[in-house]
Amino acid sequence: MVIKKVELETVCGYTSTLPENTKPEIAFAGKSNVGKSSLINALMNRKSLARTSSQPGKTQTINFYNINDEMYLTDLPGYGFARVSQSEKEKWGKMIENYLNTSSQLRAVFLLIDIRHDPSANDKMMYEWMVYQGFEPIIIATKLDKIKRSQVQKQLKAVKQGLNVKPGTIVIPFSAQTKQGREEIWDLMDQIVEY
Ligand code: GTP
Ligand code: MG
Numbered sequence: 001m002v003i004k005k006v007e008l009e010t011v012c013g014y015t016s017t018l019p020e021n022t023k024p025e026i027a028f029a030g031k032s033n034v035g036k037s038s039l040i041n042a043l044m045n046r047k048s049l050a051r052t053s054s055q056p057g058k059t060q061t062i063n064f065y066n067i068n069d070e071m072y073l074t075d076l077p078g079y080g081f082a083r084v085s086q087s088e089k090e091k092w093g094k095m096i097e098n099y100l101n102t103s104s105q106l107r108a109v110f111l112l113i114d115i116r117h118d119p120s121a122n123d124k125m126m127y128e129w130m131v132y133q134g135f136e137p138i139i140i141a142t143k144l145d146k147i148k149r150s151q152v153q154k155q156l157k158a159v160k161q162g163l164n165v166k167p168g169t170i171v172i173p174f175s176a177q178t179k180q181g182r183e184e185i186w187d188l189m190d191q192i193v194e195y
Helices: 036-044 086-102 121-132 149-163 182-194
Strands: 006-012 025-030 062-067 071-075 106-114 138-142 171-173
Touching (some): 025 036, 025 086, 025 182, 036 071, 036 182, 062 086, 106 182, 121 149, 138 149, 149 171
Parallel strands (some): 025 071, 025 106, 106 138, 138 171
Antiparallel strands (some): 062 071
């Protein structure tokens, strides 16, 4: 897709009603600090339209980025962020769950996992829940630039095994720093949107 226009169109907190978009949506989920907002910026060719931070818990709302009036990228708040209260966590969880459950335009979900670490219990729960909801999550192994090339295959295997992915699951290594993996992700998104 040639990106002509990108815009943060809708921001939803717990109390907001979700937008009734008429164009396909693709959502990006994953634990806090895994690189969701950085990936969305890289896909849009923007440095900082989606706000990123080295402190986990930056994105606290569901943010819908309109691309060319053709599709939306949905930036979700991260889960597993320790420094928020239990009630806050539950509200975020419900907000994410409600969105994934009810959006009529949601075509695909990308689940981001840090390539350096084995998936957490929350990652596994999220993956299983997505599968249960009928999605076939696409896994993005983020922060590829942080490991040696010789470690990549081993870490990808650990991610797949840790999540116990279904056969045929797509796993793409990605770096927001080098942009490695960006084209592959766009190829997939183009297919998803056209379909
Ligand atoms: P929340 O909004 O808190 O859920 O986090 P997020 O998943 O949106 O993460 P964000 O994109 O804000 O990135 C978190 C930190 O990781 C930032 O300091 C980013 O610069 C860094 N980061 C993200 N992706 C990469 C990457 O591919 N390589 C490197 N080296 N750093 C990255
Ligand atoms: Mg974020």
